[in-house]
Amino acid sequence: MLNKKKKNFTATRLLFGCLILLLAQFPSAAQIPLISGDTTKTQRTVYPPDSLGRRSPRGSIDGFIKASYQSNYQKAALYLHRGAGITKRQTVRQAKALQAVLEMNGRIYPYSWISNDPDGKTDDNLGPELDRIGAVTINHASFDLILQRYTDKEGNPIWLFSDQTIEQIPLDIEDLESGTLINNISPAFLQVTKWGGVPAAHWIAIVLLLITSYLVAFGIARLLMYLIPKVIRKAEGDPYPRVIRAFSIPAQLYAAMTLFTFFSREAGVSLVVRQSFSNLTLLVGIIAVILLIWQLIDVTGILTEQRMTRNRNQSAVSAILFFRRALKIALAIIGVIVILDTLGFDVTTGIAALGIGGIALALGTQKTVENFVGSVTLIADQPVRVGDFCKIGEILGTVERIGMRATQVRTLDRTIITIPNGELSSLKIENYAYRERFWFHPTFFLRPETSPDQIRQVIQDLRRVLLTHPRVNPDPARVRFTEIGLNGVKIDIFAYVDTGEMNIFLEIQEELLLQMMEVVKDCGTRFMLPSQTLYMGKDQGMPVKEGPIISTDEAM
Incomplete structure (x- = not known):
């Protein structure tokens, strides 16, 4: 086991x-979150559309790729920032070189990872004016492809390849595409026939x-x-x-x-x-x-x-089944949200709707949630289990079923009481099933006429009965003379019986009590029984005193 x-x-x-x-093995996972980092702003500036689609990083890289693969390098050059002293012809050459580098060892992030917002990504630690959209490896050295936000003649933002990126592109690699494996082994007619450029x-x-x-x-x-x-x-x-x-x-x-x-x-x-x-x-x-x-x-x-x-633990099995289904539903919802976000859909509104719906559902099912949390507490802490004999509040009985909503207890009258788990988790529970031994504590009252020697002998013999029994725990096993009063001589017994079964304890208790009765009898004394003293007598009344008799006539 x-x-x-x-x-x-x-x-x-x-x-x-x-x-x-x-x-951890997802490409560029250290740099790019799984879900796009764009955040919906409550007040977003609306810019007029750019004819080349350069308002966002995604639009710029998409436009550059389409223009370059249509061999329209003059248009592709418009997606590169032309620095001071750079001619238009040089920019066109840079666009051709950039396309060749991307073909050779370039990696462009999936479009869903590239911002489609005019402000770009604000959580990539590159600053508000820069966005990373991929990487290139040349001569075993890798560098990032960076787009930078500039402004056009009207002052609206446009995203272009930054000077930092363009400076690292060598200009003497324009013919590298012809050396690829596909170009070398594919038939000529498949090279001539073009689909999508x-x-x-x-x-x-x-x-x-x-x-x-x-x-x-x-x-x-x-x-x-x-x-x-x-x-x-x-x-x-x-x-x-x-x-x-x-x-x-x-x-x-x-x-x-x-x-x-x-x-x-x-x-x-x-x-x-x-x-x-x-x-x-x-x-x-x-x-x-x-x-x-x-x-x-x-x-x-x-x-x-x-x-x-x-x-x-059948209750835990039921809870595990419930948790499995709940986790799968949550996983399916998260998966759908992530996939929709990857496909470019705006899931912010949907997530907000789910949050509001969740709050409304929680308020409407408050008692159900309370009972569910109570059942989780019962399963985690396990104060009671199915089959345990216990006292819950004022209810005494055996637990028959622990469900996700309520717990059923069979009482000594053989009736079933159903207690909601939310209420059960807050009640005082006394579980007798965890008892590893029983407390044996009878109290004897002997007659007041019992002599001190008899009391000593009774105590000694009662201790012997406890210590010689194999199922009585000797630590502690004590017999004490504690009081003498109206009820007679009081003898307290304190011991534990090593068993967790009620029937076995009752059998041992019966045996011990019979032996103790014999001890009291052999010592020449008896148990004190409830008694009353009744005094019986005849009341004679007041004595009659004789005096002079006064007649009525004399009184007159």
Whole structure:
């Protein structure tokens, strides 16, 4: 049993540790939050639209990519800031070089991570005028792609590639695109035919790479699932197979997207095509994490249910089922919100509506929530369990059922009393089921005529009865002469009987009392019984005194 508990605990720690590592592997996770950091402002300045869509960082990078892949480099140059002394021709050349660098080793963040607000991101630690939209690696050195906010002739904000970024772009790499793997192996007609300004070979290649990546990830996952039990022997026993299966599908999806991103960049797939699939890779990654958490909830719930079932704690099993469903519902809601935010929908209003609806629901179901919290308290603290004989307030009986709303107690009259858990958690509970021994404390009253020697002998013999019984705990086991009064000579007995069963205690108590009655009888005394003294006599009344008799005539 201890080994199983240890395995369950180790498996749970392994699950959550791997989950944290998985979350940490998202690209640029240290720099970019999962949900867009844009905040809805109560008062937002409305600017007139820019013909090139440069009002926001997302519009600028999207416009640059479309213009450059349509070979309209003069238009693409308008998305670069032209510094002092830089001619228009030089800016066009810089735009071509920037496109080549992005094709070679560029990484543009998914559009859902790039701000679509004229103010840009304010929580990226770059300042209010700068936004990071990707990264580029040249000669094993990596640097960020930074957009900077400028103003146009009318004073409205526009976002352009910053001077800092443009200065790091070499101008002698314009012909690198011809050396990519796809351009070298694809047929000529697929190079000539273009879809969306990009050769058809790139679109076909991205689909083939997606399928290949998943098949490779599937094969690796199956191989690992086969090898892990062979290499690690203890992985064959429960709960490790459940843990491995929980990681199987999410790991396949995440590995497939990781391989897909790597293969597409190394094969030289066009940035336009890669950017079109960027949200797909992000969505699959989010779904993989959500699915993993879903599986972990199931595995953890099943393992906990099994342990509670072994402990015969049926109320905890019911609570675990409820928590599993509640966590899954919450996870589904969070997943939908994250996915909608990734797709570019404004979820701020929806989140606010959920918050208001939650408050209204909480107010309307206050008693239900109170009972639910009470049931959680009962399950966590376990002051009573099913089958316990206890006293709850003024109710004495056996607990028959602990539900999510109320607890049922069967009284000594064999009736059922239902107590709401919210009320039960605040009542005084005396649980007799946890009693490991019974208190034996009879009080004897002997006749007042009992002599001191008889009292000493009675006390000595009563102690012997306690100390010689195998089920009486000797610490303490005392007999004391405590009082003499109207009720006679008072003898107090204090001891504990080592048993937790009521029937056994009653049997031992009966045996001890019979032996003590014999001790009192053998010592020549008796128990003091309630008595009254009745005095009986005949009242003679007042004595009659004789005096002179006065007649009526004499009185006249």
